[in-house]
Amino acid sequence: xxxxxxxxxxxxxxxxVLAAVVPGAAVAQAGGQAPPPESHCTYHFSTGETLCFKSLxxxxxxxxxxxxxxxxxxxFADPNYGGSSFTVYGDGMCEKDGVVNFQINLPDDWKxxxxxxxxxxxxxxxxxxxxxxxxERDGPFKENTPDVGSxxxxxxxxxxxx
Numbered sequence: 367x368x369x370x371x372x373x374x375x376x377x378x379x380x381x382x383v384l385a386a387v388v389p390g391a392a393v394a395q396a397g398g399q400a401p402p403p404e405s406h407c408t409y410h411f412s413t414g415e416t417l418c419f420k421s422l423x424x425x426x427x428x429x430x431x432x433x434x435x436x437x438x439x440x441x442f443a444d445p446n447y448g449g450s451s452f453t454v455y456g457d458g459m460c461e462k463d464g465v466v467n468f469q470i471n472l473p474d475d476w477k478x479x480x481x482x483x484x485x486x487x488x489x490x491x492x493x494x495x496x497x498x499x500x501x502e503r504d505g506p507f508k509e510n511t512p513d514v515g516s517x518x519x520x521x522x523x524x525x526x527x528x
Contacts, residue, residue: 404450410435411456411468422451437486438468438527443479446512452476456527460489466526471497480522484510492526493518499526 406425407418412435419425426437435455443449452472460467468489472480485491490506492499493514504518506528513519 406451406453408453408455409470409473411454411470416473422453425451425453438489439486439491439525440484441472441476441480441522441525442482442484445481447482447484447510449481450479454525454527456487456489459487460527462488462528464528466492466499466528468527469499469524471524472522477523478520480525481514481519482512483507483514485527489527492528493522494524494526495521497524499524 405418406420406422407416408425409416417425422440426440435457436459437453438456438460439454440447441452441454443451454468454470456468480493483491483493485507490508492503492505493507494503495501495518500523503526504514505526507514514522
């Protein structure tokens with residue numbers, strides 16, 4: 367046996383041991399990326415500020431923040447409101463006036479990840495496959511939707527609230 371083969375075999379044995387002991391190592395060893403840890407972030411239209419928390423309960427502890435902003439929508443990475451979440455706060459309730467009242471281009475780590483949604487603050491949620499409300503939109507999602515469907519699942523890049 368050549369020394370190079372012994373080295374490869376040793377690496378494979380170490381990887382197998384790590385996969386058995388370290389959560390997520392099997393995914394990394396198989397050539398993929400380990401899934402990122404769950405995060406629950408809030409975005410505030412009034413300031414453009416994004417804050418992240420360890421739990422959804424922390425992220426949405428108050429339906430209004432200190433500025434009086436209200437929760438308008440929560441987006442989820444997984445179906446059935448699972449995985450990471452992205453909650454949008456705006457300066458008021460959405461009006462039913464036939465136009466998008468608020469819009470956001472999702473941050474890079476949220477592009478192409480939305481699988482379920484919850485509208486808040488009288489808002490309807492519109493999902494778009496391109497930034498700046500571009501492309502063929504889907505919606506409105508007027509109530510809690512555990513699965514946004516195949517048209518926009520893992521394809522959303524911008525969101526309109528009306």
